[in-house]
Amino acid sequence: MQADIITIGDEILIGQIVDTNSTWIANQLEGAGVKVRQITSVADEKEHILSTLDSALKSSDLVILTGGLGPTNDDLTKHALCEFFQDELVLSSEVLADIKALFAKYGRRMNFHNEQQAMVPTQCQLLRNSKGTAPGMYFEKNGKLVVSLPGVPLEMKHLMQEFLSFLQQQFQLPFVIHQVVLLRGIVESHLAELIESWEEALPQAIKLAYLPSRGVIKLRFTARGDDKGFLQQIINKQIEKLREIAGVYFCPFQELKTELIVGELLKMNKATIGTAESCTGGKIAHRITSVAGSSSYFKGAVVAYSEEIKKIELGVDSTTIARNHIVSEEVVLEMAQGVRSKLNVDYALATSGIAGPGVAEDDKPVGTVCVALATPHNTIAKTFYFKGSREEVIDKSTEKALWMLKETLENN
Known part of the structure; x- marks a missing residue:
């Protein structure tokens, strides 16, 4: 259809x-x-x-x-x-x-x-x-x-x-399988030349698409048909052939989890990262360290849940908090800068927010989260408004912070 x-x-x-x-x-x-x-x-x-x-x-x-x-x-x-x-x-x-x-x-x-x-x-x-x-x-x-x-x-x-x-x-609709393979260290035109013979010999049931982005090229395999097992089998067979041809360009990580991509980008840039977390309570650090080998780029975290720890450990100014609120871009900017200096890292993420449940605080609704990223060049901060349970707000805040880091690394 x-x-x-x-x-x-x-x-x-x-x-x-x-x-x-x-x-x-x-x-x-x-x-x-x-x-x-x-x-x-x-x-x-x-x-x-x-x-x-x-x-x-x-x-x-x-x-x-x-x-x-x-x-x-x-x-x-x-x-x-x-x-x-x-x-x-x-x-x-x-x-x-x-x-x-x-x-x-x-x-x-x-x-x-x-x-x-x-x-x-x-x-x-x-x-x-x-x-x-x-x-x-x-x-x-x-x-x-x-x-x-x-x-x-x-x-x-x-x-x-x-x-x-x-x-x-x-209607009897066909099965559709999409599978993405990641390659790095090669530009799209050179990759097309390298795999030209293999691509021309692909089975008719498979359609291949190039999806280039900074640092990584995604090859999407698409197969349609009535037998799902057969479709998966022919895709797997072609991926193994591609792995042999691509060699070192075939990414060792093939999952699209943000923390995996961030880890690879940090290694490619020979950069280090640390976090200063309030509302996420160490969840960003947990996601980053869930990746094997993360010790080569992750240096540490400060879970600054209270105002006192934000001031003592991260150097957040009392005046900044008084003028702007504990959940503000101004505060997370100082948190990120503070932890970057304290841990002597290249990049630093910071969060502060209202995860709920409960009511709005000083006109800031539940789900308000500020995220900052300090880099060797500048420090940026953004405010987000997430919906859902406490756990959902924390998870969304964590993902957004990692995504900010990913986009910055890709654009370096």
């Missing part, structure tokens, strides 16, 4: 928002065995929607549209679909009941525009939306499917999962 994704909205075309919906949908379809042919963004114009939909259906079995289902006059998707399928809008008592229940839940008053969202095409199958007021819907015509989903990511994801369940029940 082949699919097109169409995202609708002027706000995408003028750069006001980033289209994350199509990326997420493509990932879900690929995982389900559906090949995405094309992703298109169109304006809030009926003719533009109609022409793009017509073109997509000439090449694909499935077309997914997002956006244009809101209660305002510029939301034209339902009207365009009615024209396309020569249909009309009718009031759905089920959707109206869903909307009324949602408004009652939050103690809000409905108006005419909200009620109009219960008007749906007669030919559609409904995807009832418990997260918002716009229902999803899908149409079947000449063996092809057209799906319309809200543009709000939370609502879209909820309804897309429901549609995928239907799709997998109705």
Whole structure:
């Protein structure tokens, strides 16, 4: 099965928002065995929607549209679909009941525009939306499917999962395996020359893609078919052949865990790292030292949980805390600089935040985390707002800190 994704909205075309919906949908379809042919963004114009939909259906079995289902006059998707399928809008008592229940839940008053969202095409199958007021819907015509989903990511994801369940029940979809191999120390053009003969002899079931980034080249193997075991077997066989050909360029680490990549980059740069942690409580140090051989680049950590330790061990100024709050970019900047000097390392990470549970502190919501990175050249700090449980906030903060270090090392 082949699919097109169409995202609708002027706000995408003028750069006001980033289209994350199509990326997420493509990932879900690929995982389900559906090949995405094309992703298109169109304006809030009926003719533009109609022409793009017509073109997509000439090449694909499935077309997914997002956006244009809101209660305002510029939301034209339902009207365009009615024209396309020569249909009309009718009031759905089920959707109206869903909307009324949602408004009652939050103690809000409905108006005419909200009620109009219960008007749906007669030919559609409904995807009832418990997260918002716009229902999803899908149409079947000449063996092809057209799906319309809200543009709000939370609502879209909820309804897309429901549609995928239907799709997998109705169609026998192939298995898809993606496997990434990492190589380093060679540029893309030289790698292509080195493995040219091997690449030309790859089985037809395997597609190879080059994904270069600073310091590392990723080769992605993709295989599709009905026998998952066979697909994995032929990929593994080709990877072993590649390992022999690539030799020293084949990365000794093949996992994409951030701490593994950070470790390799630190070794490549002959650099050292230390941490000063408050809200993460040593989790960054734990992630770094979970990698075998990390003693060659990790020198130590200070878990500065209290204000007193931040001042005594890291040299954070009392005035900085008083003026800015213990959870602030100014404080983590001094923490990072302090631990870099104390441990005599090239790079230093620092964190301070409110992991929860509980209530906001001095107008700083639970989930507020400040992360700083001190380097031989400068010190930077950023503030993040994470959602989830205490453990989730700590894990997200740890990953974000390691990612900041990774990006800095890659750009050196």
